[in-house]
Amino acid sequence: MSDQQLDAAISLLGELRLSRGGETVSLPASRKTRALLVWLALHDRPQRRETLSELLWQGTDDPRGGLRWSLAKLRPLLGASLQADRDAVQLAIERDLDELLQLQSDLSNADLSRLEVMESALDAGYLPGIDCGDNPNFELWLESERAKLRGLHGELLEGLADLHSDDPERPIHYSRKRLGLEPGDVAANLSLLELLLAR
Numbered sequence: 001m002s003d004q005q006l007d008a009a010i011s012l013l014g015e016l017r018l019s020r021g022g023e024t025v026s027l028p029a030s031r032k033t034r035a036l037l038v039w040l041a042l043h044d045r046p047q048r049r050e051t052l053s054e055l056l057w058q059g060t061d062d063p064r065g066g067l068r069w070s071l072a073k074l075r076p077l078l079g080a081s082l083q084a085d086r087d088a089v090q091l092a093i094e095r096d097l098d099e100l101l102q103l104q105s106d107l108s109n110a111d112l113s114r115l116e117v118m119e120s121a122l123d124a125g126y127l128p129g130i131d132c133g134d135n136p137n138f139e140l141w142l143e144s145e146r147a148k149l150r151g152l153h154g155e156l157l158e159g160l161a162d163l164h165s166d167d168p169e170r171p172i173h174y175s176r177k178r179l180g181l182e183p184g185d186v187a188a189n190l191s192l193l194e195l196l197l198a199r
Contacts, residue, residue, distance in 0.1 A: 014124035040091035
């Protein structure tokens with residue numbers, strides 16, 4: 001897909017949000033349709049219709065019909081960013097997750113205010129509102145993705161504590177939040193202890 005078609009953007013940090021042409025659009029009410037959207041957004045390659053049908057509609061009377069219904073709900077929201085043929089479906093979309101990964105690759109030169117906005121967004125949770133308890137394979141994948149986001153959140157909090165090293169309070173604030181994510185993390189415990197002792 002060409003860059004010109006990337007007029008849709010998805011927010012995967014915290015609450016799920018979708019925009020097109022810079023305007024926020026309402027997400028479908030269907031939990032499985034939103035789950036499909038996130039799955040496609042996090043997979044760069046075309047996804048086989050058979051795989052998607054089994055992933056989210058296995059055990060229903062018409063798995064492929066369920067997929068077709070959800071795609072029909074997503075097409076008006078995504079435009080040319082969503083491409084589908086008889087065999088596969090692909091979504092090319094701008095992701096805030098990619099921006100976070102890029103910023104974290106060079107924290108010392110990153111926009112601090114933008115990092116703080118992203119950290120605040122992550123407080124809302126990791127891919128909330130798309131659980132599909134009757135689809136164990138999807139749930140296993142979702143737990144894996146949530147664990148990755150939790151890890152990124154911890155790294156972001158650690159980076160923000162370092163970037164605020166000249167402030168007596170902010171590093172302690174971020175270190176406490178980091179410890180809240182992983183109470184058993186030895187490094188996080190030691191980092192907070194060092195800050196408290198220094199204070």
